Amino acid sequence: MARIAVDAMGGDHAPDEVVRGAAQVSMETDHHLLLVGEPARIEAILASAPHNSRRIEIIPAAQSISMEEDPKAAVEGKPDASINVAVRIVKEGQADVLVSAGSTGAGILACAKRFSRAPGVSRAALASVYPTEIRRGEKDDPFSLILDVGATVNVTGRDLVSFAVMGSVYASIISRNARPKVALLSNGTEELKGLPEIKEAHQTLKNGHLINFTGNIEGVDIPRGTADVVVCGGFHGNLVVKMLEGIGEAAMRLAFYAYKKHILWKLGLLALRSGIKQLKQITDWEQYGGAPLIGFDHLMIKAHGRSRALAVKNAIKVAGKTVHGRLIEKIATGMAEFGELGS
Amino acid sequence: MARIAVDAMGGDHAPDEVVRGAAQVSMETDHHLLLVGEPARIEAILASAPHNSRRIEIIPAAQSISMEEDPKAAVEGKPDASINVAVRIVKEGQADVLVSAGSTGAGILACAKRFSRAPGVSRAALASVYPTEIRRGEKDDPFSLILDVGATVNVTGRDLVSFAVMGSVYASIISRNARPKVALLSNGTEELKGLPEIKEAHQTLKNGHLINFTGNIEGVDIPRGTADVVVCGGFHGNLVVKMLEGIGEAAMRLAFYAYKKHILWKLGLLALRSGIKQLKQITDWEQYGGAPLIGFDHLMIKAHGRSRALAVKNAIKVAGKTVHGRLIEKIATGMAEFGELGS
Numbered sequence: 001m002a003r004i005a006v007d008a009m010g011g012d013h014a015p016d017e018v019v020r021g022a023a024q025v026s027m028e029t030d031h032h033l034l035l036v037g038e039p040a041r042i043e044a045i046l047a048s049a050p051h052n053s054r055r056i057e058i059i060p061a062a063q064s065i066s067m068e069e070d071p072k073a074a075v076e077g078k079p080d081a082s083i084n085v086a087v088r089i090v091k092e093g094q095a096d097v098l099v100s101a102g103s104t105g106a107g108i109l110a111c112a113k114r115f116s117r118a119p120g121v122s123r124a125a126l127a128s129v130y131p132t133e134i135r136r137g138e139k140d141d142p143f144s145l146i147l148d149v150g151a152t153v154n155v156t157g158r159d160l161v162s163f164a165v166m167g168s169v170y171a172s173i174i175s176r177n178a179r180p181k182v183a184l185l186s187n188g189t190e191e192l193k194g195l196p197e198i199k200e201a202h203q204t205l206k207n208g209h210l211i212n213f214t215g216n217i218e219g220v221d222i223p224r225g226t227a228d229v230v231v232c233g234g235f236h237g238n239l240v241v242k243m244l245e246g247i248g249e250a251a252m253r254l255a256f257y258a259y260k261k262h263i264l265w266k267l268g269l270l271a272l273r274s275g276i277k278q279l280k281q282i283t284d285w286e287q288y289g290g291a292p293l294i295g296f297d298h299l300m301i302k303a304h305g306r307s308r309a310l311a312v313k314n315a316i317k318v319a320g321k322t323v324h325g326r327l328i329e330k331i332a333t334g335m336a337e338f339g340e341l342g343s
Numbered sequence: 344m345a346r347i348a349v350d351a352m353g354g355d356h357a358p359d360e361v362v363r364g365a366a367q368v369s370m371e372t373d374h375h376l377l378l379v380g381e382p383a384r385i386e387a388i389l390a391s392a393p394h395n396s397r398r399i400e401i402i403p404a405a406q407s408i409s410m411e412e413d414p415k416a417a418v419e420g421k422p423d424a425s426i427n428v429a430v431r432i433v434k435e436g437q438a439d440v441l442v443s444a445g446s447t448g449a450g451i452l453a454c455a456k457r458f459s460r461a462p463g464v465s466r467a468a469l470a471s472v473y474p475t476e477i478r479r480g481e482k483d484d485p486f487s488l489i490l491d492v493g494a495t496v497n498v499t500g501r502d503l504v505s506f507a508v509m510g511s512v513y514a515s516i517i518s519r520n521a522r523p524k525v526a527l528l529s530n531g532t533e534e535l536k537g538l539p540e541i542k543e544a545h546q547t548l549k550n551g552h553l554i555n556f557t558g559n560i561e562g563v564d565i566p567r568g569t570a571d572v573v574v575c576g577g578f579h580g581n582l583v584v585k586m587l588e589g590i591g592e593a594a595m596r597l598a599f600y601a602y603k604k605h606i607l608w609k610l611g612l613l614a615l616r617s618g619i620k621q622l623k624q625i626t627d628w629e630q631y632g633g634a635p636l637i638g639f640d641h642l643m644i645k646a647h648g649r650s651r652a653l654a655v656k657n658a659i660k661v662a663g664k665t666v667h668g669r670l671i672e673k674i675a676t677g678m679a680e681f682g683e684l685g686s
Binding site: 150153154185187194195218219220221222223224234235236238239240241242243244245246247 | 538563567
């Protein structure tokens with residue numbers, strides 16, 4: 001049983017879909033769920049959503065932060081915003097972990113303000129998952145993890161080592177992949193290539209034993225899925241995940257263009273439709289549930305802003321797994337191997 | 344009429360396909376072509392390739408550099424390598440521009456060793472072209488230009504300004520797009536976002552008038568083709584072009600998987616085949632001919648290592664256009680606007 005704080009007011013479809021997702025979890029697991037938000041609205045949604053009331057507790061929060069607000073001003077100016085309250089109850093020990101589909105910037109800032117860094121970790125990172133060709137782990141998982149994708153801009157070699165350890169521990173718990181392959185993103189596979197911080201991290205990681213460091217990868221390896229965990233600074237991770245998003249969009253528009261253009265192509269796309277649907281299902285982020293803000297003494301699982309109940313449910317389950325898998329403890333063990341960095 | 348030095352010994356299919364490409368150009372244009380390499384081999388190929396002998400001259404070069412050699416050691420250790428000789432005859436005024444399908448590293452180093460920087464330019468860049476959704480210019484060109492993709496690793500704000508001017512001038516000559524849209528690649532469209540060098544370049548470029556600077560773009564805009572010229576440091580450009588390459592490969596393998604898997608999907612792909620072929624043709628790099636190493640007082644057009652005669656022919660024609668379009672002169676004019684940088 002994990003105690004999970006859920007930011008009921010964060011996300012494009014909050015509080016309805018968030019509360020519905022939590023209600024489903026209460027029927028399927030033994031987690032204790034602390035829904036943070038406006039009690040009257042949460043209760044009204046629960047009234048029509050099947051749930052196990054012994055596993056749900058409502059924690060009042062009078063304010064909320066929208067996607068459009070400036071994250072810094074909102075986190076500072078709204079102490080009773082649901083994300084701030086959720087972070088606070090985790091910090092005070094009332095919950096083990098938190099889940100939010102709200103503003104990413106506000107979530108990161110709220111955590112950074114109240115949480116301490118995990119032992120040995122130099123900097124926190126936001127991770128993201130993306131679909132690849134290669135499947136991995138016991139569950140035949142089609143996702144690779146990439147971090148950092150936006151909690152940092154410039155990083156040091158020591159930061160990259162922290163990201164490598166954290167990503168490895170997270171992937172081993174979530175994908176049931178005991179020895180995930182961890183690689184540094186660079187502009188060539190040679191160990192002496194890349195930016196100074198990448199070369200420095202490479203030298204440190206290759207002498208470690210706890211994580212399965214496989215060296216440098218380059219851009220071409222990202223869609224392939226050569227690595228299970230891709231380690232990079234936030235500027236590079238942001239570029240990668242946004243390019244992947246753009247390419248998905250472009251392919252869709254291209255298919256639509258072909259569809260309109262030519263009767264034979266139209267038939268072709270129709271015939272492929274079930275295949276495309278099946279593929280989409282395998283690689284759908286809704287199935288994955290969210291990505292962690294990792295590196296503090298407590299974890300936040302950031303669900304996609306567009307999350308509906310299914311995605312929220314999966315994000316909460318992921319959060320539960322990180323508690324059962326003793327994520328924070330294992331990160332400390334992993335970092336201890338590179339002790340001289342963590343001092 | 345332009346005088347174009349062609350590295351006849353560089354490329355996976357050299358000298359055969361390179362000489363054949365040049366032979367074709369001699370029949371279609373009035374350029375004077377200086378084929379640099381082993382005279383006996385070049386003559387043997389010309390013997391069976393229709394060409395205009397008044398437009399072809401052979402410049403002997405006793406050595407050549409393969410793709411596998413260490414570029415630095417080879418450029419230093421083989422003064423009579425075809426790439427070194429081609430660079431030398433351009434520097435000495437015997438030719439206006441050079442074309443090579445050989446080792447990219449060796450080409451960059453050979454140029455860097457002998458050429459001077461173009462007036463006002465702080466650093467040279469290697470550009471690359473990639474297909475996008477949006478079409479542009481008089482010729483309905485489906486390509487965007489991105490630079491730098493590998494002549495640099497770390498860059499300064501001033502370097503990025505140089506790249507913006509050079510990319511804009513090149514695109515306006517090659518794509519017949521009078522005012523190409525030039526953007527800086529960043530991690531957000533806001534002008535105050537990004538690495539320090541990007542913010543600095545943004546402030547300089549927005550005060551310029553000669554180039555059509557449209558601000559920052561992010562990863563999602565790359566496959567869309569929002570910008571005609573994407574400006575970034577070499578580490579980022581390398582990541583972008585390699586990811587695009589990897590995604591192309593992954594899509595091909597996925598199609599093959601679908602093809603084997605399901606009879607209906609098989610029919611679908613068959614029906615789409617002509618569409619895919621047509622698309623491939625529109626976006627084929629062989630049609631484009633090559634990408635420039637730009638920023639020195641002379642230009643090199645780097646054709647793809649896998650180039651066959653068609654790609655070589657197009658690369659030579661591109662080189663001719665840069666001479667007719669007075670590329671180097673226009674770069675100097677463009678940089679003069681940011682005069683305080685060029686000092």
